[in-house]
Amino acid sequence: MNSFTDAALPATDSTATTKEAPDLDAQLAKFTGTVGNVRVDNAKMSMTGVDVHYGDAQAIHNVDLDLGKNEVMAMIGPSGCGKSTFLRCLNRMNDTIESCKVAGSLTLDGEDIYERNQDVVLLRARVGIVFQKPNPFPKSIYDNVAYGPRIHGLAASKSELDDIVEQSLKRASLWSEVADRLDNPGTGLSGGQQQRLCIARTIAVSPEVILMDEPCSALDPIATAKIEELIDELGKNYTIAIVTHSMQQAARVSDRTAYFHLGRLVEVGVTNDIFTNPTHQLTENYITGRFG
Amino acid sequence: MSETTEIVRASLAKRYARERRFRLLGLASVMASAAFLVLLLGNILTKAWPAFTTTYVKIDVPLTPEVLRLPDAPDSEAIASARYGRAVKQAMRDLFPDVSSRSEKRALYQTVSAQAEFTVKDAVIANPELIGTTHSLWVLADDDLDTYRKSKSLQAVPEEDRRFKDFQVTWLEELSAQNRIKTSFNWVFFERGDSREPELAGIRGALAGSFYTLIVTLALSFPIGVAAAIYLESFAPRNRLTDLIEVNINNLAAVPSIVFGLLGVAVFINFLHLPRSAPLVGGVVLSLMTLPTIIIASRAAIKSVPPSIADAALGLGASRMQAVMHHVLPLAMPGILTGTIIGMAQALGETAPLLMIGMVAFIVDVPTGITDPATVLPVQVYLWSDSPERAFTERTSAAIVVLLVFLILMNAFAVYLRKRFERSW
Ligand SMILES: Nc1ncnc2c1ncn2[C@@H]1O[C@H](COP(=O)(O)OP(=O)(O)OP(=O)(O)O)[C@@H](O)[C@H]1O
Ligand SMILES: [Mg+2]
Numbered sequence: 001m002n003s004f005t006d007a008a009l010p011a012t013d014s015t016a017t018t019k020e021a022p023d024l025d026a027q028l029a030k031f032t033g034t035v036g037n038v039r040v041d042n043a044k045m046s047m048t049g050v051d052v053h054y055g056d057a058q059a060i061h062n063v064d065l066d067l068g069k070n071e072v073m074a075m076i077g078p079s080g081c082g083k084s085t086f087l088r089c090l091n092r093m094n095d096t097i098e099s100c101k102v103a104g105s106l107t108l109d110g111e112d113i114y115e116r117n118q119d120v121v122l123l124r125a126r127v128g129i130v131f132q133k134p135n136p137f138p139k140s141i142y143d144n145v146a147y148g149p150r151i152h153g154l155a156a157s158k159s160e161l162d163d164i165v166e167q168s169l170k171r172a173s174l175w176s177e178v179a180d181r182l183d184n185p186g187t188g189l190s191g192g193q194q195q196r197l198c199i200a201r202t203i204a205v206s207p208e209v210i211l212m213d214e215p216c217s218a219l220d221p222i223a224t225a226k227i228e229e230l231i232d233e234l235g236k237n238y239t240i241a242i243v244t245h246s247m248q249q250a251a252r253v254s255d256r257t258a259y260f261h262l263g264r265l266v267e268v269g270v271t272n273d274i275f276t277n278p279t280h281q282l283t284e285n286y287i288t289g290r291f292g
Numbered sequence: 293m294s295e296t297t298e299i300v301r302a303s304l305a306k307r308y309a310r311e312r313r314f315r316l317l318g319l320a321s322v323m324a325s326a327a328f329l330v331l332l333l334g335n336i337l338t339k340a341w342p343a344f345t346t347t348y349v350k351i352d353v354p355l356t357p358e359v360l361r362l363p364d365a366p367d368s369e370a371i372a373s374a375r376y377g378r379a380v381k382q383a384m385r386d387l388f389p390d391v392s393s394r395s396e397k398r399a400l401y402q403t404v405s406a407q408a409e410f411t412v413k414d415a416v417i418a419n420p421e422l423i424g425t426t427h428s429l430w431v432l433a434d435d436d437l438d439t440y441r442k443s444k445s446l447q448a449v450p451e452e453d454r455r456f457k458d459f460q461v462t463w464l465e466e467l468s469a470q471n472r473i474k475t476s477f478n479w480v481f482f483e484r485g486d487s488r489e490p491e492l493a494g495i496r497g498a499l500a501g502s503f504y505t506l507i508v509t510l511a512l513s514f515p516i517g518v519a520a521a522i523y524l525e526s527f528a529p530r531n532r533l534t535d536l537i538e539v540n541i542n543n544l545a546a547v548p549s550i551v552f553g554l555l556g557v558a559v560f561i562n563f564l565h566l567p568r569s570a571p572l573v574g575g576v577v578l579s580l581m582t583l584p585t586i587i588i589a590s591r592a593a594i595k596s597v598p599p600s601i602a603d604a605a606l607g608l609g610a611s612r613m614q615a616v617m618h619h620v621l622p623l624a625m626p627g628i629l630t631g632t633i634i635g636m637a638q639a640l641g642e643t644a645p646l647l648m649i650g651m652v653a654f655i656v657d658v659p660t661g662i663t664d665p666a667t668v669l670p671v672q673v674y675l676w677s678d679s680p681e682r683a684f685t686e687r688t689s690a691a692i693v694v695l696l697v698f699l700i701l702m703n704a705f706a707v708y709l710r711k712r713f714e715r716s717w
Contacts, residue, residue: 093607096599098530125609135600137619147618148608198604205608 027282028262035280036269040068040256044209044239045090045127050104052085052094052263059085062104063265065258067209072235074254074271075243078286081260083243084132087211090241091127092120108209125152128207130215132243134194136186136201141178144186144197145169148205164204171233172200173226191218199227203234210234212242216249228253247287251275259283336696340689342442346478346491347433349404349467351383353412354426362423371420376409380431387472388463399460405432405491432480433473435491435683437464441473446682481690485658486672490683493676495694497658501571501651501666502640502698508575508662509582509639514632516579517586518621521628524587525594526602526616545584552580553648561649569650569665577645582635589631593624625713633706637699643670669695 039046043066052060059082067073067090075083085094092113094100106113113123125148137144145165148154155161165182169175174196178189186197195218202210212231216224231240231253244250250257250271257274259267259282267274267283278284357364359382360374384400385391391400408431415429416422440446440456441464451458467473485497528534556577560566566573597620605615621628646652651667652675659666667675669691676688 091607093603096603096606121609121611124607128609129607131600131603131607133600135598135604137601137604138623147605147610151608151610151614151618201604201608 028264030280030282031261031264031266034064034265035267035283036274038064038066038265038268040066040071042069043067044069044071044109046105046107046110047090048105050086050089050102050106052082052089052103053099053101054085054097055099059263060089061263065265065268067239067241068255069239070236071256072231072240072242072254074250074257075241075260076245076247076250076257076286077260077266079245082263083260084213086260087129087213087241087243090209090211091124091129093124093129095120125205126207127209127211128202128205129211130195130198130202130213132213132217134191134198134218136189136194136197138185138187140183141169141186141189141197142182145200145204148201152205154205168200168204169197171203171230172196173223173230174200192220192223195219196223196227199230203230207238209239209241212240214243214245216244216246224249247275259286261286333696336689336692339686340693341686342439343481343683343686343690344478345442345475346480347438347441348430348474348476349433349437350428350430350472350474351380351404351408352386352426352428353379353383354386355379355412355416355422356424360423366423368417368420371417371423372413374413374416376412376416379412380404380408387467396459399457400463402434403437403460403463405434406489407432407492430474432491435489435681436460438491439682439686440464441475443682481687485656486654486667486675487656488654490679490681490687493684493687495669495672495687495691497655498667498669498672498691499694499698500659501574501655502668504571504659504662504666505574505578505646505651505668506636506640508572509578510632510636512576513579513582513586513635517583517632517635518590518628520583521587521590521594522616522621525591526612526620541584541587544580545588548644549581549642550644550648552577553645555580556645556649567663567665569653569655569667570663571651571659571666571668572662573649574646574651574666574668575662577649578639578642581642581645582632582639585635585638586628586632589634590624590628593627593631594620596627597623622713626710629706629709629713633703636702640668640695640699640702641670643668643674646671669698 045067047063047065050060050063050065051058063086075087077083085100088094089102089106090113092102094102102114108123108127112118113127137147139147142165145168146155146161149161149164155164166175169178174193177193178184178197186194189197195215199212199215216227219227228249231242234240235253235255242250242253254271256268257271258265259274259278259280261282267278267280269279274283275287278287357366359379360376361378362370362374366374381401384403385397388400391397411431412427412429415427436456437460440454440461446454446456464473480492481494483496484492484494487493524534524537556573560573560576561568601619601623602615605619606612610618646668652671653665653667654675655665655667657664673688673691673695676684676691679685
């Protein structure tokens with residue numbers, strides 16, 4: 001048990017790195033397959049045997065997981081364990097990374113999303129993503145939010161588009177801060193505001209599945225609470241996968257929780273069970289703060 | 293902790309000294325290049341200065357029907373073909389009735405430019421009522437007179453070493469005394485094409501030639517170059533073939549320009565039979581030269597746009613084309629424009645390949661399209677610098693000044709465009 005605490009410390013001296021290698025092996029030795037039920041009855045997305053390689057390095061090892069309809073799935077795990085990588089597989093954003101190779105079966109409503117004749121444009125309109133790093137377009141706040149509806153032709157008129165922009169910004173609880181300066185550049189906002197702008201931009205398209213990669217990492221508790229409210233509300237009609245480093249957040253917003261470790265899906269379960277009664281030792285170590 | 297402080301403090305003086313040395317070095321090189329620039333510009337400007345003014349002579353032209361050899365009640369055709377040259381000669385003889393020898397008379401007639409009779413003609417055609425009167429008119433002086441007047445150093449040269457002889461100098465003095473000489477801005481230089489007569493030689497033809505040539509070059513190399521860069525950066529797979537293409541583009545940028553001229557002769561003139569000396573062919577040849585520059589600069593500009601921007605668009609369901617056109621390209625535009633302007637500036641100053649395709653011909657008419665025979669500014673500079681007349685020497689420098697101004701305007705336009713695009717950040 002003590003060895004994990006050591007590994008968790010940042011490598012301030014060289015001795016720590018040499019100690020780490022056997023620890024990784026020790027941790028992997030404890031992994032024998034995902035604990036808990038990865039499948040649900042009414043799956044929106046269903047992943048089976050997903051392997052992801054960056055060049056020669058494998059980032060995701062044989063992961064099976066379902067995202068249920070109108071379910072909020074939290075993905076937690078130590079930094080570098082592959083949460084973002086897995087999330088980006090779900091709408092094929094990894095296609096943009098040349099060295100990245102995805103194998104396995106991933107389906108949306110029963111259709112394989114990596115199939116040859118799968119239209120990625122349509123897929124990404126259905127499966128939206130909020131990236132880990134806020135990346136607003138260097139355009140006006142209005143244009144940032146309006147871009148998705150514009151390219152998909154979701155608004156018939158200017159007033160309808162105005163409406164979508166306003167609603168999206170309101171739901172991302174950014175409206176009150178930017179209502180009077182919609183023409184200012186989105187890149188001129190603060191880090192947290194940019195994060196909410198990116199959320200507004202994604203939900204403006206009303207995708208069926210929303211992938212959120214640490215959407216609250218730069219937000220204060222009040223803004224965080226508002227985003228969590230938004231996730232709660234969206235979760236009634238949409239499928240949401242959210243990556244977070246905050247246990248409390250995962251516990252508050254999600255229906256189920258998946259714990260990733262070194263590219264493996266260690267444990268999946270109903271959120272309450274995971275946090276009150278984790279089965280796997282790695283999960284327990286992580287959520288009790290002995291690792292990560 | 294305190295150990296770090298000690299070590300850092302000990303090294304501080306050295307670090308600052310290095311920085312100071314570097315700053316001095318930078319300042320010195322900036323000063324050196326500035327000095328060269330001032331020297332160059334100063335030299336050209338002082339040489340070019342006289343070419344921007346020219347001398348006019350006032351003559352009283354007797355427009356009687358006898359002199360003009362006009363019938364009674366002439367129609368417009370007769371007026372157009374009247375003998376205005378005789379009238380000018382008569383006017384000169386009237387000014388200096390004492391001149392009698394043949395050679396002196398010829399010199400006298402040549403005090404004014406050959407253009408003078410056309411000036412008279414234009415005046416009469418514009419106002420036929422002048423016929424029968426004696427009309428005072430400012431006409432262009434000959435270049436020998438003009439150069440002599442403007443050049444102090446020429447005035448000090450002994451008579452046998454200059455074209456403008458002493459008896460002509462006395463005429464000049466007399467004309468000045470009668471207030472018949474004036475200096476004014478040299479509009480002729482900006483309104484006319486090339487000419488064998490220096491006082492009538494203008495830059496307009498070469499300017500138009502350069503303009504049309506660059507239009508062709510820009511129209512070809514900008515869209516093709518940017519499209520190629522976008523394709524290579526955003527769509528092409530990374531493999532042997534694209535590597536080969538990349539190497540070739542880089543090589544192309546280093547090919548001596550005269551080779552492109554030879555290619556132009558072989559392909560566009562001998563094979564495709566496009567017109568010789570035309571801005572069309574010149575522009576195509578120059579665009580071969582500027583393409584690599586534009587492609588390389590555009591690729592670098594596209595590469596420097598953060599991939600997260602394209603990701604954001606793709607993540608919303610934009611197609612790759614949309615992500616590039618809506619987001620990447622506008623952000624890359626300042627860099628692309630910089631590259632384009634460098635390429636165009638190279639093209640503007642290029643001479644060798646244009647000599648090969650015949651844009652070195654003596655062309656009087658100002659071209660009005662991309663298929664008219666034309667020459668370009670640097671070739672005009674080259675042609676004039678070869679002429680012995682002193683008046684052409686100053687026009688050579690003046691042409692260089694015009695070339696530089698053209699270049700500065702082009703650059704200013706690019707800077708303006710860049711500012712406009714940069715605002716969208
Ligand atoms: N573009 C890439 N090229 C190569 N390797 C990558 C790339 N992106 C991620 N990786 C590697 O894949 C592994 C998983 O990375 P990932 O970004 O998915 O982690 P994460 O769980 O999201 O971590 P964090 O919580 O810090 O965001 C890491 O070891 C990382 O080094
Ligand atoms: Mg991540």
